Amino acid sequence: MVLGRGGYKFQNWAQTYGSSPELYFQPTSAEEIKEILDLARQRSKRVKVVGGGHSPSNIACSDDFMVRLDKMNKILKIDKETKQVTVEAGILLADLNKELDKCGLALSNLGAVSEVAAGGVIGTGTHNTGIEHGILSTQVVALTLMTASGEVIECSQSSNPEMFQAASLHLGCLGVILTVTLQCKSSFNLQEIHFSSTLQEVLDNLDNHLNSSEYFRFFWFPHTDKVSAYYQDPTDKPPSSKSSWFWDYFVGYYLLEFLLWISTFMPRILPSINRFYFWLQFSSKSERVDISHKVFNFECLFKQHVQDWAIPVEKTKDALIQLKSWLERNPHVVAHFPVEVRFAKGDDILLSPCYSRDSCYMNIIMYRPYGKDVPHQEYWIEYETIMKRVGGRPHWAKAHTCTRKDFQKMYPGFSKFNSIREKLDPTGMFLNSYLEKVFY
Ligand SMILES: Cc1cc2nc3c(=O)[nH]c(=O)nc-3n(C[C@H](O)[C@H](O)[C@H](O)COP(=O)(O)OP(=O)(O)OC[C@H]3O[C@@H](n4cnc5c(N)ncnc54)[C@H](O)[C@@H]3O)c2cc1C
CATH class of the missing domain: 3.40.462.10 (FAD-linked oxidases, C-terminal domain)
Structure with missing residues (x-):
């Protein structure tokens, strides 16, 4: 049985936002995450997963349950043929870069810092530069997520493609991202x-x-x-x-x-x-x-x-x-x-x-x-x-004053994303005050 602890204080990197979650968890397996979600459902609590805690906004804050995946940070598979790597979502890119180096592989683009988690960078649309390079989410070829009900869903271009189109930049509101498969290239x-x-x-x-x-x-x-x-x-x-x-x-x-x-x-x-x-x-x-x-x-x-x-x-x-x-x-x-x-x-x-x-x-x-x-x-x-x-x-991770009305105008796919979110998380377990402004 995974135990949460009280008294944890969360602060983002810039120390501009923080929160005091009622319970703080560091699970080591998908089964333990399921237990946390079951407990949250029983007690009507909200859940927020935090990656590297680098988002300058309050997008990762939670007063109820906070889950850090720093113990789910392994490389699960490196396919040298396809140059694809599958990782647990809690891995920091700094650790991934080092392991990829050893295999002669590298990510084709990165943001300014690597003390950020694979699940976190694709949560907010982290980007770097290069007009022929997309944001980091475009390097994702597949991912698995656990929804509020505890179901694990795999998605990619070929399996659940609509969900993949949403979950590649997920805002932390579709479920817990468990694994991410990233397209790499030869190291350079x-x-x-x-x-x-x-x-x-x-x-x-x-x-x-x-x-x-x-x-x-x-x-x-x-x-x-x-x-x-x-x-x-x-x-x-x-x-x-x-x-x-x-x-x-x-x-x-x-x-x-x-x-x-x-x-x-x-x-x-x-x-x-x-x-x-x-x-x-x-x-x-x-x-x-x-x-x-x-x-x-x-x-x-x-x-x-x-x-x-x-x-x-x-x-x-x-x-x-x-x-x-x-x-x-x-x-x-x-x-x-x-x-x-x-x-x-x-x-x-x-x-x-x-x-x-x-x-x-x-x-x-x-x-x-x-x-x-x-x-x-x-x-x-x-x-x-x-x-x-x-x-x-x-940028989803950074300061802005936009609300649902703005996002509906900005994003042709906003309603589609929201209906996928409502289907995966009908009670709003993965919402927080930042996300309420986005969706309500
Ligand atoms: C010094 C600094 C430099 C930066 N440089 C850049 C840059 O060059 N380019 C750029 O675009 N951005 C940049 N950022 C912003 C940063 O890349 C993003 O905020 C990124 O999301 C941080 O990743 P993280 O792992 O810290 O995520 P967090 O801030 O911990 O979380 C981000 C979101 O992802 C969710 N989340 C995290 N893991 C999971 C998971 N496994 N399952 C479900 N939800 C999850 C969280 O709930 C939250 O909604 C920078 C930030 C800092 C502080």
């Missing part, structure tokens, strides 16, 4: 070429940049016209990464956090900080080669608030120019660097922000230096207004 090194440019140049030549590199992304430094751009491409060259404690940690981390903290008392110095950091760290060209996951992952520094909407790729220029002009007209609003701009290929996953269109993700950020909250409401509201104006859809 990536060469990253970093260069500086201007916002105007990058936007005027966007198609050219997108065609010049498999994984193109850029950072715009608000209050300036400066851009730091990155071409990342597979290479046969051996790793040649250099890291320097002084530049990476002292300058890039400790000094920056201190300066951002000072700017909370004197917001008018923030544009100078953005300019100074661009000049100090991002203005010169550089190159490095490393194994793919070490290039995909990057240092996300300290705690932060973020918003990240996907807009049709052809609206990239329009949206960024609108945001830049608004900041220029409202100098009392300050914005931290970077605005991170990435790209993803369209797909057919019902609640994917890239559903049926190639997309540009525009991630805005406001750090919380030493945990101190920085005013960001005006910036946040205007950003959302622009994103909605250009037909955007918010």
Whole structure:
């Protein structure tokens, strides 16, 4: 019999949301998960599974039962022929990357961090960049989930395809994802070429940049016209990464956090900080080669608030120019660097922000230096207004103020997803306050 414990306090990575679940479980098998769901049904409790706890929103919070699958983190099968790997959903991508390395395999794309679980990244539509690469959910070829009734369902393109189209980006509301099968490729090194440019140049030549590199992304430094751009491409060259404690940690981390903290008392110095950091760290060209996951992952520094909407790729220029002009007209609003701009290929996953269109993700950020909250409401509201104006859809893991009415307009497949959800979870066992706003 699996035992839950009381007194557990959950906090997400950014420490922006937390909850105190009545009971916290760490099951070791599907049978134990079934016992937890049976108990929840008997006591009319809600259940939330948490992966790496990295979602910046309250999507993983629960006051009733919380289930962490960190003991269900094994690799079940590696098929070297098809280059597919089947894992238990609690495995962290950091652990998976290491095991895949050993077999000469790798995931074709990853987000900025790997301390996230296989079940978690496909829960919120985690993405990276590359106009020919979909969000991470598009790497899923099959999965199994346990529904509220305890039934285990397998789905893929060939078995329960409609459920697969929903469960590949599941929001944690269809059931407990038990296993995930991911399409990998042969392991590869990536060469990253970093260069500086201007916002105007990058936007005027966007198609050219997108065609010049498999994984193109850029950072715009608000209050300036400066851009730091990155071409990342597979290479046969051996790793040649250099890291320097002084530049990476002292300058890039400790000094920056201190300066951002000072700017909370004197917001008018923030544009100078953005300019100074661009000049100090991002203005010169550089190159490095490393194994793919070490290039995909990057240092996300300290705690932060973020918003990240996907807009049709052809609206990239329009949206960024609108945001830049608004900041220029409202100098009392300050914005931290970077605005991170990435790209993803369209797909057919019902609640994917890239559903049926190639997309540009525009991630805005406001750090919380030493945990101190920085005013960001005006910036946040205007950003959302622009994103909605250009037909955007918010990242499911990150901040947004959208409700069911918005999602119904944004997603042609919203009603279909909701009816699958209602069928699999008629009593709303897997809902929480975040999901109530989405579905009610
Ligand atoms: C530092 C940092 C960097 C990030 N970088 C990126 C990035 O580059 N790109 C990007 O798109 N996002 C990024 N994110 C967001 C992050 O990728 C997503 O929030 C992702 O969902 C986190 O995975 P997780 O395992 O922590 O999931 P959690 O936050 O723990 O959970 C996410 C959702 O999945 C559900 N869930 C988890 N496991 C299961 C399961 N087995 N069964 C059912 N439901 C489950 C949870 O209930 C919840 O609804 C970043 C976040 C941080 C903090």
